[in-house]
Amino acid sequence: MSDISTKPDNSHTIAELIRSQLNRFSPAEIKIVNHLLANYPMAGMVSITELSENCGVSTPTVMRTLKKIGYSSFTTFQKELKDELQQTLSDPITKHDKWAADAPESHVLNRVADTVTTNLRHSLNQVSHEQFDAIIDLLAEQDKALHIVGGRITSAFARYMNTHLEVIRENVYIFPEAVALWPHHLLKIKPNDVLIVFDVRRYEQDLITISRLANARGAKIILFTDQWLSPIASEAIHTLPIRIEGKSGWDSGVVTLFFAEAIVVALEEKLWTQTAERMRELEDMFDLTERFKKRIE
Amino acid sequence: MSDISTKPDNSHTIAELIRSQLNRFSPAEIKIVNHLLANYPMAGMVSITELSENCGVSTPTVMRTLKKIGYSSFTTFQKELKDELQQTLSDPITKHDKWAADAPESHVLNRVADTVTTNLRHSLNQVSHEQFDAIIDLLAEQDKALHIVGGRITSAFARYMNTHLEVIRENVYIFPEAVALWPHHLLKIKPNDVLIVFDVRRYEQDLITISRLANARGAKIILFTDQWLSPIASEAIHTLPIRIEGKSGWDSGVVTLFFAEAIVVALEEKLWTQTAERMRELEDMFDLTERFKKRIE
DNA sequence: TTTTTTATGTAATGTACATTACAAACCTAT
DNA sequence: ATAGGTTTGTAATGTACATTACATAAAAAA
Structure with a gap:
């Protein structure tokens, strides 16, 4: 017993x-x-x-x-x-x-991989497919211009996104690097234009200001932020709360880029016929410039 | 109910x-x-x-x-x-x-997530810890300058890495955006300096050229490339072959950023005492410029 | 049979829990 | 400021539960 x-x-x-x-x-x-x-x-x-x-x-x-x-x-x-x-x-x-099997958990690569995948999983749970699809629908309206802006760290993502979206659709603009030029760029924003903002902690005053102003001009804001939500969230029509934290202290940008890329892929698929055409044109231009270069050399 | x-x-x-x-x-x-x-x-x-x-x-x-x-x-x-x-x-x-990935497998978000994690797993298998650690050791030598350059798409990663590495160590330089200025920047490169190059397909002639020239000047090249290897690989002392392909046709940058970030994290840990000091200084400067909101948690 | 052992259930008990009532704290707007 | 609402927590309450003690039944051994 x-x-x-x-x-x-x-x-x-x-x-x-x-x-x-x-x-x-x-x-x-x-x-x-x-x-x-x-x-x-x-x-x-x-x-x-x-x-x-x-x-x-x-x-x-x-x-x-x-x-x-x-x-x-x-x-x-x-x-x-x-x-x-x-x-x-x-x-x-x-x-x-x-991969945990063949490598000590303690190696940096594995720890970062672990953090990133955890962040990814959590973030995927925070974003509903409906919301994501709504964002894609919004971005597919090409008569409205699309503007992109990011902060100190995230401007890299803004650029990445801009480079891709420029190929996919028309009317895509990235904010200049110099903050001093932002108000100038603001003039280009018309009512119902879309503004993609990247703002993760530490939240930047310039981004907040520019978002308020853009909002006042009637722009629709799509916000990439972190789990603690930038104050811009209250201005935004769509907010993507992305888990960026590693236990180890550093903040990760990988998942943010993931979502940026996911949007690119989704939009590309939605607008494929048009995108394919634009890509072909782009290839032609590459060829021309290459030939151009070769001639000088 | x-x-x-x-x-x-x-x-x-x-x-x-x-x-x-x-x-x-x-x-x-x-x-x-x-x-x-x-x-x-x-x-x-x-x-x-x-x-x-x-x-x-x-x-x-x-x-x-x-x-x-x-x-x-x-x-x-x-x-x-x-x-x-x-x-x-x-x-x-x-x-x-x-759950987690929840909902039809066919949704873009899930497909992209699947691709990215697969790419990550494969890439991790390609890169040995020894090689990774060797890269970190190389980057830890601050008497040698560190230069970073990327291509059309990957320049965003170059910038991301630069922004972080600048905080961690001294002597970090990113190539200017305008290709026309690259030869100029090349003058700064001294023997045994380190050059980080991002080059994924389509491989860019300018990057290849600049790498050759840098190599000729005695620079040590660390190359971020894809599974098919940029021609620069033959010039490089360390090559990171990163799986970038999605079955669906598009190329993903997420894993590339992952490795960039992993390097940042690893180097930060290695040089932590020094980095902490630099970060504190940076914080002070932020406070001075009043550009950043207080952290919200 | 009677006794002992094993197996199972009934009923009692104390604890952890879900739930509700209420009050404090916190905004927001006048 | 102050009145309204909203948001959140503290404390009280009753219920469901896990657990134990005890009892009974069944089976095995004597």
């Missing part, structure tokens, strides 16, 4: 642990373990009362069975079951152990 | 239901929904007490939030969550894309 201590924990899952002891059980106990295994693991994710009812036995029988299996109480059993489930469910995206 | 408020139940998963209302929430409520989505679905599989603690709010706030979302009580919420989990688990095929 009271062999609480005998838990041959060489097994990975709780199911294995149970299966390894299948011959030790009395009739009522068999009812329980059968039910647990047959509806694994969710059968265990209920109250002990419910579980006992589902098995047609009493609650103390459940208790005794679990103790026999190797758990000190129903609560700890359920806790371990929950952990196992957690483990199984966590990031279908990262396939974490793939 | 006699719901108290308006529950627009055209949504399939609870996650979607929450996401469809993301703008309706107050600060404390945002904490809760963020946590629920970020750790979906297991975050909801605990007692309301535990959940409230995990979110840093009180239990009544959790109750109110769930009612706002559309559930009459915490218990019914958890029950539905459990059912959903049950449902998903019993269908092992759809299992993976259901």
Whole structure:
């Protein structure tokens, strides 16, 4: 009876642990373990009362069975079951152990990879597909100009996005680098134009100001920001809250770029026929300039 | 289920239901929904007490939030969550894309996410830790200047890297945007200086030329390129072959930025005492220019 | 049979929990 | 400022639960 201590924990899952002891059980106990295994693991994710009812036995029988299996109480059993489930469910995206296997977790590359994929997963959960699609729809309206601006760090993303979007559609403008020229550029913004703003902490006053002004001119703002939300969020029609934090202290820009790229890809697909044409033209121009260069050399 | 408020139940998963209302929430409520989505679905599989603690709010706030979302009580919420989990688990095929990446595999966001993580995994396998560490060691020598240059698309990464590395160490220079000025910049390069080059397809003649010339001047080249290797690889002392391809045809820059960032992080850690000092100085200067808002957390 | 052992259930108990009522704190606008 | 609303937390309450103690039934051994 009271062999609480005998838990041959060489097994990975709780199911294995149970299966390894299948011959030790009395009739009522068999009812329980059968039910647990047959509806694994969710059968265990209920109250002990419910579980006992589902098995047609009493609650103390459940208790005794679990103790026999190797758990000190129903609560700890359920806790371990929950952990196992957690483990199984966590990031279908990262396939974490793939690279964790052949490399020490402690190497920078792996730590950064871990952080980035975690950030990515979290961020994907924050952004609804509807919202994303709405952004794409908005960007597909080419009669409205599209302006892009970023901050100290994020201006690199603004440029990346600009370079790609310029190929895909017309009427794309990036703010000049010099903040002093921003008010000047503001003049180009017409009502219902779209303004893409990148603003992650530390939030920059210039970006906030320019967003307010653009908003006052009737621009629709799409905001790339972090999980703490730039104050610009209140001006924006669409806000992408992107997880940028690494536990280690540094802020990551990778996921921000991911979303920028996702928008590029989505828009390219939506406007493909037109984009294909523009790309061909671009290729031609590359060829011409190459030939041009060669001639001088 | 006699719901108290308006529950627009055209949504399939609870996650979607929450996401469809993301703008309706107050600060404390945002904490809760963020946590629920970020750790979906297991975050909801605990007692309301535990959940409230995990979110840093009180239990009544959790109750109110769930009612706002559309559930009459915490218990019914958890029950539905459990059912959903049950449902998903019993269908092992759809299992993976259901949550986190949630929704049809065909949505752009999921496809891009899939591509990026695949590229990341492959790239990590291509780069040995030894090589990576050697690069970091090389970059840690600050008596040698560090120059950075990128191409049409990748100049954004060059800038991103430059912005960060400038903070970490001295003697960091980025090439000017105008290609016409590159030869000019070349004069600054001294023997044993380091040159970081970004060159992914289509490989650019200007980059190749400048690399040759830099090499001739005795510079050590670190090359960010793609799996097909830019011709510059033959000039480079370290080459990072990064998988950039999406099946869908477009080339992704996310993993390239990942490696750029990983280098930044690694170097920052290696030179931390010095970096910390430089960062403090930078902070002071920010304060002086009053360009940045106080950090909001 | 009677006794002992094993198996299972009933009922009692204390704890953790979900829920509600209320009050404090915090905005926002006049 | 101050009145209105909103947002959030504290504390109280009743319920569901896990757990234990005890009792009964069944089976095995004597």
